[in-house]
Amino acid sequence: MSLAQAPTPPNAWRLAPRNAHIDPFYVMEVGKAADQLANQLAVQPGAHHRRVVRLNIGEPDHGAAPAVRQAAAQALQDGALPYTAALGLPELRQRIAQWYTQHHGVTVSPSRVVVTAGASAALQLACLALVGQDDEVLIPDPSYPCNRNFVHAVGGQAVALDCPPEQRYQPTAEQVAQAWGARTRALLLASPSNPTGTSLNWDELERLAQVVRQRHGLLLADEIYTGLSFDPAYGRTALALAPELAEHVISVNSFSKYFGMTGWRLGWLVLPERLVPAVEKLAQNLYICPSTLSQRAALACFEPSSLAWYEQRRLDLQHRRDAVLPRLQAVGLDVPVAPDGAFYIWANCRGLCQRLGIAQTAEAGSWALAFALLERAQVALAPGRDFGQRHTHHFVRLSLASSMDDWQEALLRLESLA
Ligand SMILES: Cc1ncc(COP(=O)(O)O)c(C=O)c1O
Numbered sequence: 038m039s040l041a042q043a044p045t046p047p048n049a050w051r052l053a054p055r056n057a058h059i060d061p062f063y064v065m066e067v068g069k070a071a072d073q074l075a076n077q078l079a080v081q082p083g084a085h086h087r088r089v090v091r092l093n094i095g096e097p098d099h100g101a102a103p104a105v106r107q108a109a110a111q112a113l114q115d116g117a118l119p120y121t122a123a124l125g126l127p128e129l130r131q132r133i134a135q136w137y138t139q140h141h142g143v144t145v146s147p148s149r150v151v152v153t154a155g156a157s158a159a160l161q162l163a164c165l166a167l168v169g170q171d172d173e174v175l176i177p178d179p180s181y182p183c184n185r186n187f188v189h190a191v192g193g194q195a196v197a198l199d200c201p202p203e204q205r206y207q208p209t210a211e212q213v214a215q216a217w218g219a220r221t222r223a224l225l226l227a228s229p230s231n232p233t234g235t236s237l238n239w240d241e242l243e244r245l246a247q248v249v250r251q252r253h254g255l256l257l258a259d260e261i262y263t264g265l266s267f268d269p270a271y272g273r274t275a276l277a278l279a280p281e282l283a284e285h286v287i288s289v290n291s292f293s294k295y296f297g298m299t300g301w302r303l304g305w306l307v308l309p310e311r312l313v314p315a316v317e318k319l320a321q322n323l324y325i326c327p328s329t330l331s332q333r334a335a336l337a338c339f340e341p342s343s344l345a346w347y348e349q350r351r352l353d354l355q356h357r358r359d360a361v362l363p364r365l366q367a368v369g370l371d372v373p374v375a376p377d378g379a380f381y382i383w384a385n386c387r388g389l390c391q392r393l394g395i396a397q398t399a400e401a402g403s404w405a406l407a408f409a410l411l412e413r414a415q416v417a418l419a420p421g422r423d424f425g426q427r428h429t430h431h432f433v434r435l436s437l438a439s440s441m442d443d444w445q446e447a448l449l450r451l452e453s454l455a
Contacts, residue, residue: 058189062182064419067093067407071417078415090439090447093407093417095231096299097380097438099350101334102343105298109334118329123320124313125152125305126332132339133305140264143277149307151316154327156261156291156304160187162323163257163287163306166315168193173221174257177208178425179383179432181231184259188225196221199427202373206233206383210244217252224249227259228275229266232424232434233383234376236271246275246282256286261304262379264295264347267355271377276307284309292331294379295347296338301331354380357437361444368392368451370433380437383421387431393454402430414450 075089101109112118124130127147134147153159160183168174170192176185178197185195198208198216213224224245228236237245249256258275266272275286291304308316320326337343358376365372369388376382386403390396393413395405403420410416419436421429439447 055190055192059186060182060423063404063423064093064182067411067417067419070408070411074411074415087415089411089415089417090443090450091417092435092439092443092447093419094436094438095381095419097294097297097350097354098440099353100297101301102297102338102346104337104340104343104346105296105334108337109330112330112333118333121326121329121332123326124317125150125327126329126336129332129336130305132336136339137274137276137307141274141277143274145276145307146310149310149313151306151308151313151320152327152332153304153306153320154324155293155302156259156289157183157187158302158324158327159289159291159304159306160184160257160259161190162316162319163289164188164191164193165319165323166312167255168222171220173218175208175213175216175221175224177206177226177230178427179206179230179232179421179429180425181227181259182423184225184227193222194220195225197425197427201427205235205237205374206230207235207237207241208245209241210248213245214248217248217254221252221254223255223257225257225259227262229262229271229376229378231262231379232381232419232421232432233374234262234379234381234437235374235383236266236268236377238270239273242273242275243278243282246278246285250282250285254285257289258286259289261289261291261294263290265351265354265380266378267351267358268377287312292335292338295351296335297347297350298331298335298338301328301334303327303331303335354437357441357444358382360441361435361437361448364448364452365435368448368454370435370451376437382435382437384433384435385431386433389451397431403433404430406433410451414447414454416447416450 071089130147130150133150134145137143137145164187168191172193173196174188176195177200188195200206288307292298369392370384372384407420419434421432
């Protein structure tokens with residue numbers, strides 16, 4: 038009998054069952070197709086004037102502030118970069134805590150701040166610490182796809198809350214109260230949200246926190262875009278809720294977006310004090326500490342020159358939003374709710390699909406549109422598919438993080454499509 042025909046022994050290796058519950062990140066497929074096309078165009082004679090314009094990317098084009106780059110260079114010059122404490126450099130935890138006082142008027146003890154390898158690691162630590170097998174976490178639909186996969190990866194169940202445009206794509210207290218079951222442990226939301234760029238207003242956030250508190254649960258507030266708020270009605274951290282509510286809040290944050298440090302992999306958590314030891318133990322074991330180089334550089338994020346620079350970048354994004362929004366409707370991209378922060382526009386693409394003769398089914402819709410636009414206009418955008426189930430095949434996500442030049446070019450190409 039050949040090896041190929043031998044029966045598989047029961048103890049042979051196999052993928053752990055949890056893998057079946059992790060969805061692929063489909064947006065990446067569009068990114069890969071855009072890269073392939075860009076490579077083809079680069080070697081085609083005469084095609085150099087036609088480049089791929091990318092509106093699919095969720096990272097700011099500005100990068101880190103100059104002082105942060107200088108601090109990184111200096112840290113390298115200084116020599117060895119040893120491990121730091123698992124919870125992060127004490128000076129950085131202190132600086133982050135001070136930022137809450139300066140920026141949000143909230144007192145946060147540095148002992149509650151845990152520096153992590155991006156918000157991604159922060160969310161993983163929180164899920165590992167708090168979500169048990171078959172525990173449920175309520176998550177809005179649409180929302181950032183990795184969040185539900187963090188829950189699934191630890192054996193939990195992400196329960197989708199249908200959040201239509203009338204709710205600014207955010208959950209309501211009534212909805213959460215109704216969906217909260219015996220196994221529910223937490224509500225996980227992002228404000229402003231990816232992919233919609235829309236936020237919860239303060240009263241609704243308070244009501245949500247009350248529902249969570251009454252049920253002895255936790256509010257996992259993904260606040261990585263809170264610094265990028267365009268409207269004074271929003272942009273407040275859930276840590277500023279009344280103390281009896283804030284006790285139930287875990288705030289997730291990041292140096293990736295507002296501070297333009299995506300590839301540096303640095304973020305943080307603000308935890309209720311009693312949860313810090315459990316998360317510290319996990320961090321020590323899972324990755325020892327976040328990058329020392331990135332932490333040393335990130336200290337410079339809070340210098341006045343850097344904060345002024347970041348503030349200017351936020352205003353640039355706001356201007357980009359204001360310049361771009363009025364032109365989308367005319368190309369067949371309808372934006373039911375204008376973003377009030379982050380750098381995403383969640384647009385209904387029925388009109389554009391119709392213009393281009395693309396079927397509006399769950400299998401085709403925005404997914405087919407993304408590939409058709411790559412082929413016909415060399416414009417890359419993110420199809421809605423990853424972000425949930427609710428009508429997501431009618432939606433695309435466009436990123437304001439792409440430069441204004443790219444946007445001008447993309448709009449011209451979309452306008453001239455037959
Ligand atoms: C809502 C949301 N949460 C978390 C993350 C992960 O961010 P980080 O780069 O800090 O890991 C992202 C990244 O796009 C995001 O959009």
